[in-house]
Amino acid sequence: MKQMRDKCAIAGIGQTEYLVNSGRDSFSLALEAITNAVEDAGINVKDIDGILKYSVDSSSSVEMIAANLGLPNVTYWGETFFGGGSGCSAVTQAVMAVASGMANCVVVYRSFTPYDFMQGAVHNSTTLWARASGSGDFLRPFGWTAMMDVFSMMTQRHMHEYGTTNAQLGAIAVAARKHAAMNPNAIRRDPLTLEDYYDSPFTTEPLRELDSAISPCDGAAAVIVTSAERARDLKQTPAYIRACAQVLGIPKTTLWWEQLPFKFDFPETQSAYVAPRLFEMADMTPQDIDVAQIYDCYTYTLLTQLEDYGFCKKGEGGAFVENGRIELGGELPVNTHGGHLSEAYIHGFNHIVEGVRQVRGTSTAQVQDAETVLVTGGVPAPTAALILRK
Amino acid sequence: MKQMRDKCAIAGIGQTEYLVNSGRDSFSLALEAITNAVEDAGINVKDIDGILKYSVDSSSSVEMIAANLGLPNVTYWGETFFGGGSGCSAVTQAVMAVASGMANCVVVYRSFTPYDFMQGAVHNSTTLWARASGSGDFLRPFGWTAMMDVFSMMTQRHMHEYGTTNAQLGAIAVAARKHAAMNPNAIRRDPLTLEDYYDSPFTTEPLRELDSAISPCDGAAAVIVTSAERARDLKQTPAYIRACAQVLGIPKTTLWWEQLPFKFDFPETQSAYVAPRLFEMADMTPQDIDVAQIYDCYTYTLLTQLEDYGFCKKGEGGAFVENGRIELGGELPVNTHGGHLSEAYIHGFNHIVEGVRQVRGTSTAQVQDAETVLVTGGVPAPTAALILRK
Numbered sequence: 001m002k003q004m005r006d007k008c009a010i011a012g013i014g015q016t017e018y019l020v021n022s023g024r025d026s027f028s029l030a031l032e033a034i035t036n037a038v039e040d041a042g043i044n045v046k047d048i049d050g051i052l053k054y055s056v057d058s059s060s061s062v063e064m065i066a067a068n069l070g071l072p073n074v075t076y077w078g079e080t081f082f083g084g085g086s087g088c089s090a091v092t093q094a095v096m097a098v099a100s101g102m103a104n105c106v107v108v109y110r111s112f113t114p115y116d117f118m119q120g121a122v123h124n125s126t127t128l129w130a131r132a133s134g135s136g137d138f139l140r141p142f143g144w145t146a147m148m149d150v151f152s153m154m155t156q157r158h159m160h161e162y163g164t165t166n167a168q169l170g171a172i173a174v175a176a177r178k179h180a181a182m183n184p185n186a187i188r189r190d191p192l193t194l195e196d197y198y199d200s201p202f203t204t205e206p207l208r209e210l211d212s213a214i215s216p217c218d219g220a221a222a223v224i225v226t227s228a229e230r231a232r233d234l235k236q237t238p239a240y241i242r243a244c245a246q247v248l249g250i251p252k253t254t255l256w257w258e259q260l261p262f263k264f265d266f267p268e269t270q271s272a273y274v275a276p277r278l279f280e281m282a283d284m285t286p287q288d289i290d291v292a293q294i295y296d297c298y299t300y301t302l303l304t305q306l307e308d309y310g311f312c313k314k315g316e317g318g319a320f321v322e323n324g325r326i327e328l329g330g331e332l333p334v335n336t337h338g339g340h341l342s343e344a345y346i347h348g349f350n351h352i353v354e355g356v357r358q359v360r361g362t363s364t365a366q367v368q369d370a371e372t373v374l375v376t377g378g379v380p381a382p383t384a385a386l387i388l389r390k
Numbered sequence: 391m392k393q394m395r396d397k398c399a400i401a402g403i404g405q406t407e408y409l410v411n412s413g414r415d416s417f418s419l420a421l422e423a424i425t426n427a428v429e430d431a432g433i434n435v436k437d438i439d440g441i442l443k444y445s446v447d448s449s450s451s452v453e454m455i456a457a458n459l460g461l462p463n464v465t466y467w468g469e470t471f472f473g474g475g476s477g478c479s480a481v482t483q484a485v486m487a488v489a490s491g492m493a494n495c496v497v498v499y500r501s502f503t504p505y506d507f508m509q510g511a512v513h514n515s516t517t518l519w520a521r522a523s524g525s526g527d528f529l530r531p532f533g534w535t536a537m538m539d540v541f542s543m544m545t546q547r548h549m550h551e552y553g554t555t556n557a558q559l560g561a562i563a564v565a566a567r568k569h570a571a572m573n574p575n576a577i578r579r580d581p582l583t584l585e586d587y588y589d590s591p592f593t594t595e596p597l598r599e600l601d602s603a604i605s606p607c608d609g610a611a612a613v614i615v616t617s618a619e620r621a622r623d624l625k626q627t628p629a630y631i632r633a634c635a636q637v638l639g640i641p642k643t644t645l646w647w648e649q650l651p652f653k654f655d656f657p658e659t660q661s662a663y664v665a666p667r668l669f670e671m672a673d674m675t676p677q678d679i680d681v682a683q684i685y686d687c688y689t690y691t692l693l694t695q696l697e698d699y700g701f702c703k704k705g706e707g708g709a710f711v712e713n714g715r716i717e718l719g720g721e722l723p724v725n726t727h728g729g730h731l732s733e734a735y736i737h738g739f740n741h742i743v744e745g746v747r748q749v750r751g752t753s754t755a756q757v758q759d760a761e762t763v764l765v766t767g768g769v770p771a772p773t774a775a776l777i778l779r780k
Contacts, residue, residue, distance in 0.1 A: 001491040055445045055469045062471055063772055066638050074638035075667065077772070078483055079445045079469040081452055093468055093483075096490045101391040102482075102636075246492075248456050248464035277465065382453055382467070 001245070001281045008095045009231035009238035010388065012041025012224035013353045018187050018344030022113075022218040026059040030111035031068055033220035037107065041224045042235030045069050048224075050103030052094050054086040054347065055079035059111040059220070076103035084295050084378020085246070085270070086110070087348035088386050092244035094225035106225045110349035114216035148212070148298070152204035154380070155300040159206060162315035164303070166206060168322060170197035172299040173210045173341055175327045180338025182328075183364040187214050188342040211299040213340035221349040223356065239359040239388045242372070243282035246384035249273030269301075269380035271308035279310075282387045284372070286310040289387070291358050291367040292332060292374040293351035296339045301379055306334075309374065309385075328365045336365040348377050355388045391635070391671045398485045399621035399628035400778065402431025402614035403743045408577050408734030412503075412608040416449040420501035421458055423610035427497065431614045432625030435459050438614075440493030442484050444476040444737065445469035449501040449610070466493035474685050474768020475636070475660070476500070477738035478776050482634035484615035496615045500739035504606035538602070538688070542594035544770070545690040549596060552705035554693070556596060558712060560587035562689040563600045563731055565717045570728025572718075573754040577604050578732040601689040603730035611739040613746065629749040629778045632762070633672035638772035639663030659691075659769035661698035669700075672777045674762070676700040679777075681748050681757040682722060682764040683741035686729045691769055696724075699764065699775075718755045726755040738767050745778045 014036025016029050038045045048071050051062045059065070062077040076097045080089040087110055094106040143149070158164045174194055180186035192210070200210035231238035247270060279285060286309055294309075296302040303317035311332060312320040320326075326334040337343045337354035344350055355375040357363040371390045377383040404426025406419050428435045438461050441452045449455070452467040466487045470479040477500055484496040533539070548554045564584055570576035582600070590600035621628035637660060669675060676699055684699075686692040693707035701722060702710040710716075716724040727733045727744035734740055745765040747753040761780045767773040 004490055063638060066772075072639065073663070074772070076636060077471065077479075077638060079471060081467065081469060089467075092492075096486045096492060099490055100394055100486045102486060246466060248453060248467060249462065273463070382456075382464070 004095055004099045004244070005281060005283070006240050006242055007228055008098045008225055009228045009240045010223045010356050011226050011231040011234045011236060011238055012037040012043065013222070013356045014038070014040055015185070015221040015350065015353055016219050018185055018217060018219035018346065020187060020214070020217045024113070024218055026057070026111040026113045026220070027064070029113070029218065029220035030059040030065065030109055033111065033222040034065070034069065034107050034109055037222040037224050040236060043105065043224065046072055047105045048107050049074055050076040050094060050097050050106030052078050052080070052090040052106060052108040054090065054110055055081045056083060057111070058113070076106065082381045084297060084348045085381055085383035086377070087352055088244065088375060088377040088384035089246040091223065091225060091241070091352060091386055092246050092384050095241055095244050098225060098227055104226060104230070107222055108225060109220060109222035110347050111220035112345065112347050113218045148204045148207060151298045151300055152207045155206050155298070158300065158304065162318065164318035166198070167194060168318035169206070169211055169299040169303070170194045171321045172296070172302050172326070173197050175321070175324070176296065176335050176339045176341040178327055179336050179365045180342030183338050183343060186338040186343040187217060188338070207298055207300070210341070213297045213345035214342070215345045217344050219344050219346050221346050221353045223352060237360045237390070239356040240390070242284070242387040242389045243278050244384070244386050245274050245277040245281060246382070247273040247277060248382035269304055269308055270383045271305045271376060271379045271385070274383055274385050275309045278385050278387060284387065288372050289332065289374045290370040290372050291336060292334045292376070293336070293355045294334055294376050295348050295351060295378045296335060296341050297345070297378060299341065302334065302339070305376055305379060309376065328367065333365070333367050336363050336367065351375050352386070355386070359388050359390050394485055394489045394634070395671060395673070396630045396632055397618055398488045398615055399618045399630045400613045400746050401616050401621040401624045401626060401628055402427040402433065403612070403746045404428070404430055405575070405611040405740065405743055406609050408575055408607060408609035408736065410577060410604070410607045414503070414608055416501040416503040416610065417454070419503070419608065419610035420449040420455065420499055420612070423501065423612040424455070424459065424497050424499055427612040427614050430626060433495065433614065436462055437495045438497050439464055440466040440484060440487050440496030442468050442470070442480040442496060442498040444480065444500055445471045446473060447501070448503070466496065472771045474687060474738045475771055475773035476767070477742055478634065478765060478767040478774035479636040481613065481615060481631070481742060481776055482636050482774050485631055485634050488615060488617055494616060494620070497612055498615060499610060499612035500737050501610035502735065502737050503608045538594045538597060541688045541690055542597045545596055545688070548690065548694065552708065554708035556588070557584060558708035559596070559601055559689040559693070560584045561711045562686070562692050562716070563587050565711070565714070566686065566725050566729045566731040568717055569726050569755045570732030573728050573733060576728040576733040577607060578728070597688055597690070600731070603687045603735035604732070605735045607734050609734050609736050611736050611743045613742055627750045627780070629746040630780070632674070632777040632779045633668050634774070634776050635664050635667040635671060636772070636774035637663040637667060659694055659698055660771060660773045661695045661766060661769045661775070664773055664775050665699045668775050668777060674777065678762050679722065679764045680760040680762050681726060682724045682766070683726070683745045684724050684764070684766050685738050685741060685768045686725060686731050687735070687768060689731065692724065692729070695766055695769060698769070699766065718757065723755070723757050726753050726757065741765050742776070745776065749778050749780050
């Protein structure tokens, strides 16, 4: 792995408008985001010879993407599972493709519409989990049928074990909204106070509507990955990929993640497995990170990843997010675009794009002198993460 | 790419029984094939830290595969599109993973049941093609709705342009059956003469039932890819991966493959794009190939690939397959397991397993002193190919 450190860079970023009920299909959104990334990088679209995408996706096949972009010669394409972990995972595979000479210029994208979300729901439902653990039959009769039910139970358990509070979850939602307010592309930009947060109805207690990603919404984002050498000759400041890793680690028991909250020791998410591998590849520690874009399908997943990536100890995520520590100007600004909670839910990919902006110094909530950015994928499923640097 | 030459090897192969209407699900078939490959390689199943699969697949997610095998730490997983091109494509990506240090021991598999076939049909239907070219609306009213319709038109065109005959297509079916007769795992083992072939009803003229893969059928196959160094210390003779390539090249026009037969110049399949890249990476020519496992969803796809990979000139595929040239004992034995036509339709993956057997010297139709084996993926879609060697 270490041989890939700093060998590649993100040379272009692109996105569409992020909207609720845009009426657009994911294919045209994908093409628009890719075209924008190509323009941003200052390359010719025909230079693209690699394509990477999420496997749970309705934006059409790589073949159709290639045909519609008019790519003459694609020598690498791949897809990657699982949901929110797929973004950083796909970028990781783009690095492998460039580093191994399979392709020179890889586009990685995510186009996301309610239809994809439905597809994801089918693939990731407890029905599927039940095939591994046989537990679905015991959970569904008691109302545990949706993704949010899993996360609410994990959140509840965190509160029980460590005294995490509603106010701490709320602080995450408030921080995201502050950043989104500066970002003209964010869907939710209205001011948000902790009181507003408390007024938000529970969807599955203790999680409220405002603890959740904006879903469903429509949009697409894309990046161009190429060699560090080539990136230096292109239009933009390269965001070097210092480290990249994907991990699917099985927790101490063979129980699967819908059962994690029932375990005697507190649930680890897959990010706890990715973190050591990532920092080892980077030859860095959490203290080297200037700004983090952390996957936030729910406020809780952001909180737990702060622990898993070593910004604080296990159980201290709640205290960590207090007093503006994760806001612009704080010790570790997190999700400076507004994240899934307030910018848009592009399944982790808008976090990657924002990570690049921070490295370039062009974020709407720019962290002064930011040099090193952590970007993470969804948890507790198999996931991946990146460290980008100037 | 060249830096990956001979860096990896297939160290283990596994398969299930191949059956029609087995009543088994693709998940259990996948686990059985993987377990057999692990045993064949003589490794501990927990050594597996990479998983690669087809993206059009119902055998469950990598997460479920990992959980059910009890894998403690998977550091790479990926998926690859398109249908029959996915097998060699996934092995190519396993090579990238091992060569770049992302994983040390990668399992690649295909589990195929009628359900997957249906899924594939949905994904690959003319409905989807129509999104790229807008041509579906003009084709379907005239009855062009199924995969076979595309291939029959291409076959017809080949006959028209080059004088290819029914007897030549029949020779391919007969050769496959001769090899299958020696293979106890083959589904179709009854003797087959050219007369029997002529008695086979047309499904879409000029293609007959016996021009087609056995479909649907049930089965799974798997291989273990690891470093050449490690493979040497394991139980079996390593099948070194001399070269691997995947290519999605757009033909001279922007027309897509359902339109290929209408082009003025004769259709190229994607294998015409893969071949030069593959042989360049191998530093070999077609003359170096001792035996070939060529994707044969239809007799025609085998015929056209003989041309595309340079075993004969364009238009001479028909003459090439005559007089036992592709049978055991001939100049270039092809599909020594019986192929999709007579062993089973495992979507290209049984061809990879047979390629390894030829390198090991353990095929039921063993080619004497075979050292170098070509394995190809499906065409005319985006595809991939491998060269394996002793």
